[in-house]
Each structure stands twice: as C-alpha cells, then as structure tokens.
Amino acid sequence: MKLRYNRPNSSSSNLINTDQLNWGTVTPQQVITGRTGELVAFQYFAEIYGVKSVKWVNEVKESGLPFDIIIEGENNSKEYIEVKSTSHANKDWFVISVKEWQFAVEQGGSFTIARVLVSHGNLVRITTYRNPVKLCKSRHLQLAILSSQ
Template identity: 85%
Template sequence: MVKCRTRELVTFQYFVEKHGVKSVRWVNEVKESGLSFDIIIEGENNSKDYIEVKATSNASKDWFVISIKEWHFAVEQGESFTIARVLVSNGNFARITTYRNPVKLCQSRHLQLAILSSK
C-alpha cells in the first residue's frame, strides 16, 4: 500500500507545478489535519480550491472510498472541490487524474456512488 504522505507529496508537487509554490498549501505537511481535503490552492480574488487525494496501485481498480465528511464537504464546495486520483504503478507514480466537482459528475452520470456494507 502506498503511504499517505508520499501520495500527498507527489500530488502537492503536481499542483505546485501547475499553480506555483505560493498558491498551493499542503495542509497535512506536518501532521494529519483531520480536514476533508489534503491540499488547498489559493487563487485570485481570495478564491480557494480544495483537493482530496485518493491513491491506488491497481490500474484496473476504478473505485475509491470517500468518507461521509468528505462527501458533505464536496457538496458544500461544488466547483471548488476536486478529487485527485493518483495511480501508482511498480512503485512509481504513473498518473494523476482529477475530478472537479464530483457531486456534479455524479449527477451527470460521469461518476457513480456505491454503498458498501460493513462486515
């Protein structure tokens, strides 16, 4: 399993390359924050984008777990919330796919929600 800090660090670096180091903050850099996101991007006019990082090492695995707290935050934030899906292959980071406004993507049937029962 990929360590949480490593996948978040790689994703943080990805967004720094896109937006610049002054705009991107990794909220879990020192310790787990307990927030519903891992990275925040501060834009013009005090806008903020929130990034939740999800990782897998299995390219054929097309699902991931999102907590109720994260989903509620996604509903509240709308276009300001993105899930960054990190694919790790053979120990190397192969691809980052982003899903901006996953609630809207579910409503338009580009993503689907699933319910798992606890054992």
C-alpha cells in the same frame, strides 16, 4: 517522474469487478501509498499554480480535514483537493468519507478529487474529478454503498 493527466470522460465503466470489496484495517503500505500520492499531487499542483499558491495541509501530520491540498487563487478564491491514491492500475474505485462528501456538496466547483496512481514511489497518472457531486448527477461518476455486515 513521468506524468499523465486525465479528465473523466462520458463513458461509464464497470466500477466493481469483484463480488465483494474488503473494508478492513489500513495497512502500513496503504499509509505509504496515500502519503506518496499526496506528495506527488502537491508537487504536481505546485508546478502548475506555483508553490506559494499551493498548501499541503497534511505535510507534517494528518489534519483530519476533508481535503488534503488547498490552492489559493486570485481574489482569495480557494480550490480544495482531496487526494485518493492507489498502487493498483486496475482499481477503478476509492473510498470517500461522509465528511469528505458533505464538504464536496458544500464546495461544489471548488472541490476536486485527484486520483493518483503511484507505482514503486513514482507517479504514473493523475485523474481529476472537479465537482464530483455534479459528475455523479450527470452520471460521469457513480456512488456505491458498502455494508459492514
């Protein structure tokens, strides 16, 4: 499994290259991509922090929590990781729920989004966005609102 790790840079990108985003039913393939991304993110963080420090909260079934992985550090510190997976290398956006965003606001620097690109079941790249609220305020990330109309 080849691993490439990126951090966001200060240059902004064209976030949406189409006139309309489709917001519809989740397909079985999207579920597989999401689960695969969570698994490889878990393996990645377990390799860095040790398997005893990393917990995949959705390992058995979807927990409904606003994060997918918890990393327990020294002095009972916790980092919450929300994994966003895709199999499309040119897709530079992802959906974040209101519940996930509220949790990101509450947790600040203890919340990270891990953007996982998987291709044919293999990890291609992980990009992390630690404290995405701060990154939005500093214009390293942008939010978009999608209308259901």
